[in-house]
Amino acid sequence: MTADIVLDVRGLKTVFHAVDGAWPAVDGVDFTVARGEILGLVGESGSGKSVTGFSLVQLIDPPGEIVAGQVLFGGTDLRAASEDELRRLRGDRIAMIFQDPLMTLNPVLSVGEQMTEAILEHRRCSRADALAQAAAALARVGISSPEARLKQYPHEFSGGMRQRVAIATALLNDPALIIADEPTTALDVTIQAQILYQVQKLSRETGAAVIWITHDLAVVAELADRVAVMYAGRIVEIGAADVVLDRPRHPYTLGLLNSSAAMVEPGARLHQIDGVAPRIDSRPSGCPFRPRCTRSLAVCADVDPPPQAQDGRTLRCHNPVPA
Amino acid sequence: MTAPLFELRGVAKYFRGKTTLAERILALAGRRQPPATLRAVDGVDLTVAKGEVLGLVGESGCGKSTLARIATGILAPTAGEVFYQGRAVAGLRGRDRLDYLLKVQMIFQDPYASLDPRMRVSRIVGEALAVHKLLPRREIDGAVDRALREVGLDLAYRDRYPHQFSGGQRQRIGIARALAVKPDFLVCDEPVSALDVSIQAQVINLFMDVRARHGLTYLFVSHDLGLVRHISDRVAIMYLGRIVEIGPAASVFADPAHPYSAALIKAIPSAARRKAGFEPLQGELPSPLAPPPGCPFHPRCDHAMPACREIRPELAEIAPGRSAACHLHTAPKVA
Structure with missing residues (x-):
């Protein structure tokens, strides 16, 4: 091995x-x-x-x-x-991405809230820091104007965009x-x-x-x-x-x-x-x-x-x- | 060329959103906002020759399923006309209208939702024959058996219910139901996309066998370009409610004229390609509630010129039998 x-x-x-x-x-x-x-x-x-x-x-x-x-x-x-x-x-x-991104995204939390939650659950850092990381993660999967998108809710995203958000969230903590x-x-x-x-x-x-x-x-x-x-x-x-x-x-x-x-x-x-x-x-x-x-x-x-x-x-x- | 079996002229279908209470109050106060209109199909001309796919x-x-539903008479177009065997469908009454509805049959995408779970297979397949009294009651059983045999279903299954079948078998039941009334024209809306890969090939082969045996004509709606190339004589590519390119399948796939067709064809995943550096088409389909001005494809197009932002290109012939709606092929008239 x-x-x-x-x-x-x-x-x-x-x-x-x-x-x-x-x-x-x-x-x-x-x-x-x-x-x-x-x-x-x-x-x-x-x-x-x-x-x-x-x-x-x-x-x-x-x-x-x-x-x-x-x-x-x-x-x-x-x-x-x-x-x-x-x-x-x-x-x-270890991160998972599913066929239906609505399975992973919480409809009553903004994208920014749930992405920072995923960071703060596993890391010690400030909220502002976590938000900046989340914005960077969205940019990495090709979402434009990430700061504005973080304030939006999952239903405001198209299917392809939601899947990108799910992927960005999965990648937040640099999974192995x-x-x-x-x-x-x-x-x-x-x-x-x-x-x-x-x-x-x-x-x-x-x-x-x-x-x-x-x-x-x-x-x-x-x-x-x-x-x-x-x-x-x-x-x-x-x-x-x-x-x-x-x-x-x-x-x-x-x-x-x-x-x-x-x-x-x-x-x-x-x-x-x-x-x-x-x-x-x-x-x-x-x-x-x-x-x-x-x-x-x-x-x-x-x-x-x-x-x-x-x-x-x-x-x-x-x-x-x-x- | 012989007269087409089926023709659409300037067909459009608009859907209006429901007005909210606030909008109704504003309307009462005389401050009416125009309701949002979704142009699902926006001016489509199309002919299908007899025996063609x-x-x-x-x-x-993009409006392809709406178009399929208009073709079968399930939806009425907001504007434009549908012709079947040279006669305007909207003017058909009584026996003539029934004839059209029976001769044009639809195969649906979802083999789970399109069969009544409380009916036995024999009744699903024979129902139209009985309801419309197309055959004497004692001959219906024989016709059902013939339809089931035709699609490769064991006659021992005729008294079972849909939930006892796999997806591929259910799709066969749907095809048997359509064939039972002896149609000329099958409108197939994503007929295999819900099926497993190994089952898709079985059902596609069945479609081709049935076509050869009965000389059927197909409108084959699909997002799977590989399958469409395989089964079609001609292919039409839709974007935001309009046809952007139409022509013989072989030439469109070999040499697409519209940049959108080219991007779609390039995006087909292929088992022969390894670790392809993807060159994806940028952006997403714009909302049909607010289509961009000019050419609806220009925000995603690499070849967009100033004219594309202002003037919407019309579908025009670019070679014999081939048409495209793109300024690259038709010099735009400067206003």
Whole structure:
């Protein structure tokens, strides 16, 4: 393990309890993120990508429960940390950005009030000092006349501007780790491009590690250094963006990439992945992707493929796409 | 060229905000303030030829969904006329109007909100046939089965309720419902944007199969330029209630004439691009309540000239089959 590793996740497992059993939303996930690195965590709805994000900061409420694994952040296991320790870390060393910025912004406080609150909660400084820091943070994410904007309330901002405020607030205390859950999915493409540009720049400048959770492979391709593809609660392929996206070996990764309209001539049939992802309570035995897989073997029905390092990536597949 | 199947001439839709009590009192006192008017669609001319797929692209708030609702007759335009098969829709009455409403079907974005949760699938798909007495009652079951088979849904599902289906299957139910009444023209408003990536491809393939089988015409509204390029013969790009560029999809995407089209096309994320240094378009969509004077795009445009701040460019032909509303292509007349 190198000193640059900010977050080291090992065997993370989060289940949701129901009357008929405990169903694993996250089913044994391992990954690391290094300083200044952007990790794209890609998956479809129900793949467990968001639950992974919330599990990292121990924000899982019943009926959900984190039942196994370690989340090592700066040498401490967040699973073993007390609620007090976690409160000190969240919003300070670890920041989260959500799809809906109204989830993070308080509608009855001005933007300035909530941004200074985020600073004063974790730092000793004067209110005037905190306000100046907040204004600087807004300017950093490309908001013009920040001093005037600080006096406004969240409803006075457009969707793209609110997301910038949420990002600026997340960055206030120079976090070592930012977890962003679909932060640009609700935004228009031109606004999305502006925000991706800012995040990439900020991660380079501040050295923050970023986990970017999304369903959009194309966004990840342009943004991320490394890519993890999730399916049915597990990471099926993880590695450098160039490796995973240019030479995918897992049939699911390949299928996702090929299903894009950019992969065929206009008007031609798209390469679809047949079938649908299994529900959490009816995952098949063996490899969960098997029923939709064109490369499945007899062994795939019996044995869940374990993660294996090969060809510059970690892969969970009995019959990977030939290199 | 044959007569278009569908045509919009100078179509506009304005929405007025509700007046507050204070404004009503001021009005009584004779100090009337003009109510704020939102010009959602502001003078659109458009034709769709039979068998064509016209893609309509723009960012949220540009008026594309309002335009789709006008096309299907859900909303009436404030100004302008809608023609279907050469006849003004506003003048249609009785049987003729019903014919138009049935021949033009809409596919909605949200597969959760657009299906009645208390109806079984067979009733959702067969309801229009029964209500409008398009088929004798005993033939409706067969027609429902044909529609379900057509969209790839197992007939065993016909007695289930919408909540028992995934998003992609629900969108198939919506398509089956539209196909059941044998339409000519499908207006699709963001039909796959609520679906997962691997499911989007399935539904897009279904749209193309159905089109080939029945010779359907589509108005395909989407913010996803990659999909629009894929499925469309022609593409129209909207900004603040107006069409800023229209032309054959291949040539518009290869060589966009309007700076806004160019910026949109450049902003499409691509899995083939790695760590692209983004060059984002600056600024945001202005409020349609207070559009900027002159060209509505000029505050965000790199090519803005003095004329752009004062004179609004009209949509004009720049090449055969291609039009753009930009002073770069049409020398502005100096007033």
